[in-house]
Amino acid sequence: MSTRQLFTRPARRAAIAPYLWMVLFFLLPFAFVAKIALSQSALAQPPYLPTFDLTAGWEALKAAAATLSLDNFRLIFSDELYANSYLRSLLVAATSTTLLLLLGYPVAYAIARLPERWQPIAMVLVIIPFWTSFLIRVYAWINILQHDGLLNQVLMALHVISAPLVWLSTDSAMYIGIIYSYLPFMILPLYASLAKLQPSLLEAAQDLGASPAKSFWLVTFPLSLPGVGAGVLLCFIPIVGEFVIPDLLAGSGDMMIGQTLWLEFFANKDWPLAAAIAVMLLGILLVPLLVYEHIQRRQLEGKQ
Amino acid sequence: MPGSTLLHIDGVEKRFGGFVAVDGLSLEVKAGEFFALLGPSGCGKTTLLRMLAGFETPDCGRILLDGTDIAGVLPHRRPVNMMFQSYALFPHLNVSDNIAFGLKRAGMARDEIATRVAEMIALGRLEGLERRKPNQLSGGQQQRVALARALALRPRLLLLDEPLGALDKKLRDSTQRELMDLQRRLGTSFIIVTHDQDEAMTMADRIGVMNHGRLVQVATPRQLYEQPASRWVAEFVGDVNIFEGRIERREDQRLVIACHNTGAIVAAAPRQSLAGEAVCVAIRPEKMKLSRQGPAEAAIQAGAINRLEGTVSNLGYLGDISSYGIALDAGATLRVSVTNTARVDVDDFRPGERVVVWFEPDDCVVLDP
Numbered sequence: 001m002s003t004r005q006l007f008t009r010p011a012r013r014a015a016i017a018p019y020l021w022m023v024l025f026f027l028l029p030f031a032f033v034a035k036i037a038l039s040q041s042a043l044a045q046p047p048y049l050p051t052f053d054l055t056a057g058w059e060a061l062k063a064a065a066a067t068l069s070l071d072n073f074r075l076i077f078s079d080e081l082y083a084n085s086y087l088r089s090l091l092v093a094a095t096s097t098t099l100l101l102l103l104g105y106p107v108a109y110a111i112a113r114l115p116e117r118w119q120p121i122a123m124v125l126v127i128i129p130f131w132t133s134f135l136i137r138v139y140a141w142i143n144i145l146q147h148d149g150l151l152n153q154v155l156m157a158l159h160v161i162s163a164p165l166v167w168l169s170t171d172s173a174m175y176i177g178i179i180y181s182y183l184p185f186m187i188l189p190l191y192a193s194l195a196k197l198q199p200s201l202l203e204a205a206q207d208l209g210a211s212p213a214k215s216f217w218l219v220t221f222p223l224s225l226p227g228v229g230a231g232v233l234l235c236f237i238p239i240v241g242e243f244v245i246p247d248l249l250a251g252s253g254d255m256m257i258g259q260t261l262w263l264e265f266f267a268n269k270d271w272p273l274a275a276a277i278a279v280m281l282l283g284i285l286l287v288p289l290l291v292y293e294h295i296q297r298r299q300l301e302g303k304q
Numbered sequence: 305m306p307g308s309t310l311l312h313i314d315g316v317e318k319r320f321g322g323f324v325a326v327d328g329l330s331l332e333v334k335a336g337e338f339f340a341l342l343g344p345s346g347c348g349k350t351t352l353l354r355m356l357a358g359f360e361t362p363d364c365g366r367i368l369l370d371g372t373d374i375a376g377v378l379p380h381r382r383p384v385n386m387m388f389q390s391y392a393l394f395p396h397l398n399v400s401d402n403i404a405f406g407l408k409r410a411g412m413a414r415d416e417i418a419t420r421v422a423e424m425i426a427l428g429r430l431e432g433l434e435r436r437k438p439n440q441l442s443g444g445q446q447q448r449v450a451l452a453r454a455l456a457l458r459p460r461l462l463l464l465d466e467p468l469g470a471l472d473k474k475l476r477d478s479t480q481r482e483l484m485d486l487q488r489r490l491g492t493s494f495i496i497v498t499h500d501q502d503e504a505m506t507m508a509d510r511i512g513v514m515n516h517g518r519l520v521q522v523a524t525p526r527q528l529y530e531q532p533a534s535r536w537v538a539e540f541v542g543d544v545n546i547f548e549g550r551i552e553r554r555e556d557q558r559l560v561i562a563c564h565n566t567g568a569i570v571a572a573a574p575r576q577s578l579a580g581e582a583v584c585v586a587i588r589p590e591k592m593k594l595s596r597q598g599p600a601e602a603a604i605q606a607g608a609i610n611r612l613e614g615t616v617s618n619l620g621y622l623g624d625i626s627s628y629g630i631a632l633d634a635g636a637t638l639r640v641s642v643t644n645t646a647r648v649d650v651d652d653f654r655p656g657e658r659v660v661v662w663f664e665p666d667d668c669v670v671l672d673p
Binding site: 201205222 | 357358379385386389392405409410453454
């Protein structure tokens, strides 16, 4: 059935709303950012040139447009610093997302297997940390991870270690922070897809001779893949652009792209270069999004 | 070995908290038999089926399959397969892979699996649908995939949980016939759970009627309908008129029963013993005859026939039969159904018309009240 038949006229009008939203809050701001990315940094207010003055007339606009260039992008490609930043971001995001999936799946699975009246309570427990500011929670980790912090005290009390370990300002600290912060985003979509699973499907698998472990791999896991996809995207994409956690918990060595961007924008006041970094980042992140979209569309087509 | 016992359920009991779902139930099912478990919802029939499949473990009692107790055996190790009410087809697998699921788990060789799947596709008339996913199939096709999948491992015993519940009436009727044919052809024992008595009556060799976790009667469809073991069964299976009364006198093969609001009814003496003098008489609506004059006076004087007078209060035309509501002069209301054998020149009884209802003593079943 085509969309035309499916929706009534008012419904079709309402269907425009998301596109309008996209134009207003994504395309338009993105156009501004893209324009800044093509500009040159300058000692001015705002700190870049050219600026388009709509009152100056057509010829002036044309002249301003002619000064736009891809210089900033050339710079990003020529300096290894940026490539390393991008790579580190992707690597950190991929590692964290893998760890998040390994940690989040058993939790989501366990919650989905709880008696029905306990499930909402368990979900509230997963979400409750959001009631405290994100920044405060990351700062709290500084306390926990520092030299005489809670983690070292506990490990020493348990005689796991004899002298305090250095946690803060290491990649370990950053990964702890990221995994702690993003775990709910992994658990929620996983739980949603696992809770939908009909128990009779598992019974059918066992009735046909599959052991409980086999039933999990042949039925539960494949049917939870939409949740896995959503959870992976929901974590991977923001982690690639993560700034606060690496800035507060990681060492001062390699930087993630969010940190590099912050540096260019605030420290170097180079808005155009920062904008170019942001545009490139968006381009990189479009890849996994498009792959996910493609898979989803194929599944949708399968349903029709 | 047709006729030998395949399944022997012996004193099986299952409680959920304080609720007794199955209460010390015993039953034997023969090899090659089509057995139906019939009962109202919550009677324990599904729990019993789930214990046979292994999804529930009995609290006590034995379940012997071919003489081996399987009560504690895990579902994936039982030579029993089940067709689920919701079909429970794997949505991520196509028709062929759904059917092959059990065969792969059994470790069958690749070419053997292909042969068996093709056989099952033919059996379920699913040719051309092999690569379809379950959500691309109609309800009837899904039902046939579920059946083919459950039969692929060639179980000795197939359990069917309300297998036709999700189909519309037309499809249900044709599918009932298909299931019966298939069962005869394969010789597999079927145990079907249903709350639909027409389904059970049509398909089953024997029916076990369950209530409150117990089997109240196990009988062939005909016995169940014509010789119900209790008033509850008589009322549960089919339509019935019930008149309460007391036994007035016994004359060799007959009982004369004084009913509260019909007058005396002459009934054939029941085979089973009755608990007391207070009884009820059950008569199926189609066993009663309706006429303007009634039977010949001579027959009535001989005491052979019951004759009740009343007025037609309503009439329902159902095509094959007409169902009349009759208000007897003595106070009772009853239903009489008349088969519509003629198409034209039909002289229906009108509401308000005086009629005579008459029936043979042999058509009455006397039961404890």
